[in-house]
Amino acid sequence: MPMPSDPLAAVTHPDPTPYYRGLAARRPFYRDEALGLWVAAGAAEVEAVLAHPASRVRPLAQPVPPALAGSPAGAMFGGLIRMNDGAWNAPLKGVLRKRMGALELAGMRQRVSALAQDFPFDPTQPGATVNHWMFSLPVLAVADALGLAVTGRPGVAVQAAAQVTAFARAMSPLATSQETAAGSEAATWLQAWMRERLSAGEPDLAPGRPLDALRREALAAGVAQEVIATNAIGLLIQACEATAGLVGNMLVRLGREMAQDRHPDASGALRDVAALVLREDPPVQNTRRFLAADARLCGADLKAGDAVLLVLAAASLDERVPADSARPWTFGAGRHACPGDALAVSVAQAVVAALLVRGADPAALLRAFRYRPSLNTRIPHFL
Numbered sequence: 610m611p612m613p614s615d616p617l618a619a620v621t622h623p624d625p626t627p628y629y630r631g632l633a634a635r636r637p638f639y640r641d642e643a644l645g646l647w648v649a650a651g652a653a654e655v656e657a658v659l660a661h662p663a664s665r666v667r668p669l670a671q672p673v674p675p676a677l678a679g680s681p682a683g684a685m686f687g688g689l690i691r692m693n694d695g696a697w698n699a700p701l702k703g704v705l706r707k708r709m710g711a712l713e714l715a716g717m718r719q720r721v722s723a724l725a726q727d728f729p730f731d732p733t734q735p736g737a738t739v740n741h742w743m744f745s746l747p748v749l750a751v752a753d754a755l756g757l758a759v760t761g762r763p764g765v766a767v768q769a770a771a772q773v774t775a776f777a778r779a780m781s782p783l784a785t786s787q788e789t790a791a792g793s794e795a796a797t798w799l800q801a802w803m804r805e806r807l808s809a810g811e812p813d814l815a816p817g818r819p820l821d822a823l824r825r826e827a828l829a830a831g832v833a834q835e836v837i838a839t840n841a842i843g844l845l846i847q848a849c850e851a852t853a854g855l856v857g858n859m860l861v862r863l864g865r866e867m868a869q870d871r872h873p874d875a876s877g878a879l880r881d882v883a884a885l886v887l888r889e890d891p892p893v894q895n896t897r898r899f900l901a902a903d904a905r906l907c908g909a910d911l912k913a914g915d916a917v918l919l920v921l922a923a924a925s926l927d928e929r930v931p932a933d934s935a936r937p938w939t940f941g942a943g944r945h946a947c948p949g950d951a952l953a954v955s956v957a958q959a960v961v962a963a964l965l966v967r968g969a970d971p972a973a974l975l976r977a978f979r980y981r982p983s984l985n986t987r988i989p990h991f992l
């Protein structure tokens with residue numbers, strides 16, 4: 610099988626591992642003229658770029674992608690902490706990290722299995738069914754963990770998950786104009802929905818729900834209500850594609866294990882599968898940084914405005930890192946590190962477990978799938 614032509618093609622390549630290993634070992638930091646990007650592929654290099662004060666998550670002159678600018682989707686994009694650097698979002702980020710860290714993860718299997726009762730499993734269309742579950746159920750599980758009332762309200766729940774998926778899709782640089790327009794409709798729907806969920810008088814709230822504590826603490830830290838709502842939605846959006854990818858890549862891995870007559874269905878085994886996937890077949894394969902000032906990084910002179918591709922999937926396979934300090938890089942690191950990592954792993958395991966209980970067959974799924982077109986996330990699409 611030919612190697613991927615470049616790190617962007619590796620994201621959806623059938624077996625990019627040897628390419629990533631080689632990149633981390635032999636070209637840990639280089640300039641790719643054809644892509645117009647610097648590329649950081651070694652663990653130390655990725656870490657250095659993430660930590661550099663001049664590294665920004667968006668180009669200075671373009672806080673919102675041009676396709677979304679001026680639309681409701683653009684307004685929401687521009688308010689996400691994930692898409693912003695600078696001082697204004699530090700108080701919100703602090704509250705959010707604290708609240709995400711305090712979420713109760715015990716009992717996730719039972720909660721996800723209860724949510725899954727509203728999801729039909731069509732044995733005549735296992736691929737389509739699994740694709741739908743992968744994108745929707747993790748979003749609902751995160752909503753449920755935050756205390757949003759989604760159980761017993763399948764209509765609203767499924768609609769919310771569909772709107773989150775539509776918005777997440779519109780953020781991709783590969784989005785069609787139709788997907789961009791759907792993203793704006795989704796942003797308007799989600800803002801109205803979350804505003805209502807956050808308002809004090811909702812009758813069917815879970816008592817002591819994490820979202821209330823988040824809102825209270827963020828308001829006390831001086832964060833505007835609208836920004837809190839945007840970033841509460843942001844949690845669902847961030848959960849959507851990455852967790853879909855984690856579930857899908859776990860199913861692919863399980864299918865491969867089953868092909869070798871291993872049947873890892875006990876809970877400890879699913880934990881092991883998740884850990885392996887995060888390291889060797891992760892859903893988020895790269896992210897980017899844009900330099901706000903000239904900087905010397907990893908032995909090279911970079912200019913303000915230069916873009917760096919951080920190949921997280923390669924950094925996880927960097928053999929220069931001693932085994933006892935090796936780690937998966939798919940959750941990022943530093944100022945924008947994923948605050949949802951533990952939740953995501955717990956949710957993904959529970960979704961895979963629910964799928965297996967309801968009859969999903971990883972070995973059969975493995976026989977017909979491709980990867981969804983993407984420049985950064987590796988998400989199987991089962992046929």
Ligand code: HEM
Pocket residue numbers: 666690691692702751843844845847848849851852855891892893896897938939940941942944945946947948949950952953956
């Ligand atoms: C429960 C599901 C998840 C939630 C609620 C969540 C939430 C978030 C949030 C809020 C951020 C922005 C943090 C900031 O900018 O300060 C973030 C960043 C990030 N998340 Fe997650 N996430 C979830 C799942 C995942 C998964 C499954 C992956 C990959 C395996 C992932 C990978 C990342 C990465 C790489 C970043 C940083 C991107 C960058 O620095 O450029 N997330 N996440």
